[in-house]
Amino acid sequence: MKMLLSLILLLVFFDGFSQERYLEKFSKYKEKTYTYHQLKDEESLKLNFYKPKKAKRKIPLLIYVHGGGFSGGSRNDKKSRDFAEEMVQYGYSVASISYRLTMKGKGFGCATNSSLKIAAFNEVSKDISYAVQYLIAHKNKFKIDIDNIILVGSSAGAEAILNLAYVYDNKILNKNFKFAGIIAMAGAITSIDNITSDNAIPTQLFHGVKDNLVPYYIASHHYCKLASPGYLNLFGSRAIANKLKAINKPYYLYSIKEGSHNWNSKPIYECTKEIIDFLYYDVLKRNNRQIETTF
Template identity: 70%
Template structure:
């Protein structure tokens, strides 16, 4: 009897511990569309905003940036909407945003100038900044906790959010503003020099080690040769994690040994628990962990 009771209380504790990561489980949410930046009538930038219902107080905001090589993709694609509808159930507001597809008709391969590639990173970082500014100016309307805005990106979106957090010279947001965290799925950045003890934020990185488009560690984008017009050295998830490890800042690196570029979306479906764990303990609770997982 004593053994049975002990087992019961252990299971009860483990269950309560696992549930602690969730802000609130609620399947009811609202969905609305807003124009966050006006360019031209047919090119205005919009976002879809998902908000948990009956949630009291201000809520953390996840800003989701879709992939598509800066030439395609959509804020309403399946991965974006599935991610938003999943995370909103756990107490997070989610904004899935559109941005300018500046490489449409140009491509992002080895024949595309590296200068144009960097410009694309910066253009999308600029658009994301306008989306953030839109929420900051309307924080009371949306009931957003402006100290808990987290960037989430897939593929090109991951490159854009990493660029915004760690490279881009932002003239749109206040110099005192700082993102609460970042989740990058198959992303990379052109430099890790600006990742310092002052700029570092909790960073979760998902990446397939065999990714042949966006390097897992340090290599050129699309593995272009040095003499190619599009040669652009990038620092992938492994390199970013190593820099954060060096300066003793929090990161969560999830590496997939045989994974390819499809891991730009697969974490949404296969790593929900890891995402929730990171958001709760590293972003909201500031536990300053350094986690490395390989499958």
């Protein structure tokens, strides 16, 4: 009886420990670079994988997609590394990925044809899918809980992950696969029509109300005029939140009242508490909350 009681107490202790690790910052970590997709005529795509050193069981994975207008940025630039190093210390694994910079040398403004912009969204969604496919295939090696894979992106990265989750026709991942959550910082999508009760997932949205590039609500990308080649109507965080609210699905909208597009990466530094809260209560615990905060 005493042995049984001791075993029960030990299991309770470790269960509590495993839960608290996603709320408290304490884990040491290790990092390694992997090639996740070989390209024929281009540089192969790589990811930096961050894992808590003491991970003994499968743990949730954050896939971070950097910004940069689909023409710049890097998987190991300061913002990407700062985010990964912060989150891994809370007990999450993080994969910060490279992707093809299809708009390099072309720009992403009003003179760039809207069809090229849409193609960029889709090409990066494809690359992210290859990364996910690779990580799932090596889930035991990386100790990944494939039921808790969360997409995180800033600016162009946010547009890409929202496109992947809610617009992109995915031919790479298993049709039954579903991401556990999304964290989009200054992102938008080309349509909200495909957000349904079946495919909606917990979505956290950070966005400056006065974003001058990616609309907070509904407007053209870069606020291009209708007659310009780059005119592309987008649905920003406010519109996405409204759709999720209408179909009674979880979302967490963090609006920055005076924020411009400069806020696209500030949540990495300014909103750690909100990100950890969302990941734990809405993604891991499935609390299905609807939260709106204005800063």
